[in-house]
Amino acid sequence: MSADLKDIIEQLKLQRDILKDGGYGRSVRTPWKEERLFRDSVTCLNVAEEVKKHPCNECLLWEYVPEEHKDEDIPCHFIPLDAQGRSIAELEETGKREEAEQALLEWLDSTIERLEKQVLSHQ
Numbered sequence: 001m002s003a004d005l006k007d008i009i010e011q012l013k014l015q016r017d018i019l020k021d022g023g024y025g026r027s028v029r030t031p032w033k034e035e036r037l038f039r040d041s042v043t044c045l046n047v048a049e050e051v052k053k054h055p056c057n058e059c060l061l062w063e064y065v066p067e068e069h070k071d072e073d074i075p076c077h078f079i080p081l082d083a084q085g086r087s088i089a090e091l092e093e094t095g096k097r098e099e100a101e102q103a104l105l106e107w108l109d110s111t112i113e114r115l116e117k118q119v120l121s122h123q
Contacts (some may be wrong), residue, residue: 005119009119011043012115015041015108036077037100038061038074038076039074045058056076061075062075062076065078066080076088081100082106088104
């Protein structure tokens, strides 16, 4: 279990680094298209695929997706990111992209911290 948890932590840290480094800006190849949080990340199983080739339930984020949103096109966009339960989908729908990125960054930080404590307690 600890090795799997460490892999998850590393993937979440990579996601956090991408976000911190501005990795969700407009692509040079497709400047007209806004990058989608999580979905256009190298951590996504379906990155750069027009049609999903891998089911989302194989993703490390799957366990964080509420049951009622597991059938969504991009289920990870429905992960509750803060105490109010706001998600990427909700924040982006209301035009709050910067807030979505900040909430995601805070969620990543708190999730990484919690998982690292779990690893330490199992050693």
